[in-house]
Amino acid sequence: MPQRFKEPAGSAAILDSQGWLKNVRHLPSPNCDPRPEGTSIRLIVIHNISLPPGVFDGDAVTDLFTNRLDWDDHPYYQKIRGLQVSAHFFIRRDGEPIQFVPCELRAWHAGVSNWQGHQRCNDFSIGIELEGTDDLPFTEAQYDTLIPLIRTLKQAYPIEAVTGHADIAPGRKTDPGPHFDWHRLEV
Numbered sequence: 001m002p003q004r005f006k007e008p009a010g011s012a013a014i015l016d017s018q019g020w021l022k023n024v025r026h027l028p029s030p031n032c033d034p035r036p037e038g039t040s041i042r043l044i045v046i047h048n049i050s051l052p053p054g055v056f057d058g059d060a061v062t063d064l065f066t067n068r069l070d071w072d073d074h075p076y077y078q079k080i081r082g083l084q085v086s087a088h089f090f091i092r093r094d095g096e097p098i099q100f101v102p103c104e105l106r107a108w109h110a111g112v113s114n115w116q117g118h119q120r121c122n123d124f125s126i127g128i129e130l131e132g133t134d135d136l137p138f139t140e141a142q143y144d145t146l147i148p149l150i151r152t153l154k155q156a157y158p159i160e161a162v163t164g165h166a167d168i169a170p171g172r173k174t175d176p177g178p179h180f181d182w183h184r185l186e187v
Helices: 060-065 076-077 140-156
Strands: 032-034 043-051 089-091 097-099 106-107 124-133 161-164
Touching: 043 140, 060 089, 089 140, 124 140
Parallel strands: 043 124, 043 161, 089 124
Antiparallel strands: 032 106, 089 097
């Protein structure tokens, strides 16, 4: 059975001083850097990803985020060859959470982006990738991990909103897609 994220009482205490969640798998990514000085974390951005697109087994996403992807392993990878990206969290189809970047650092997940007139959303956001595509619903197990994770992050940081990648990069991105159930987050 995969490791799941459970929201304990006093959730903020399960984040260490760097923003690593305790009791989840850590696969540190080199694709991160310090946030600009004085920047507060105030946004959560939801994404979807699968590699190759629509394939949900294997380690291609974790390999991409840790710069270990074999670019010659699949024809699709030629389109993204050399890409250096990351997210703070990745939630697999079975609900397993994996953390790549501590929350106190800037993960490279949003790219060119704008939220309420503020450019460079990576500077002030936490990125959560859901294993999926725009074309399929996400799993119950993913929501069962995502919802308490968001609550925990809201306890630890002055989060003002949870939004989709499409909302901060319209015309460039479409994720998390039309099958993401935003009403599930209204708890």
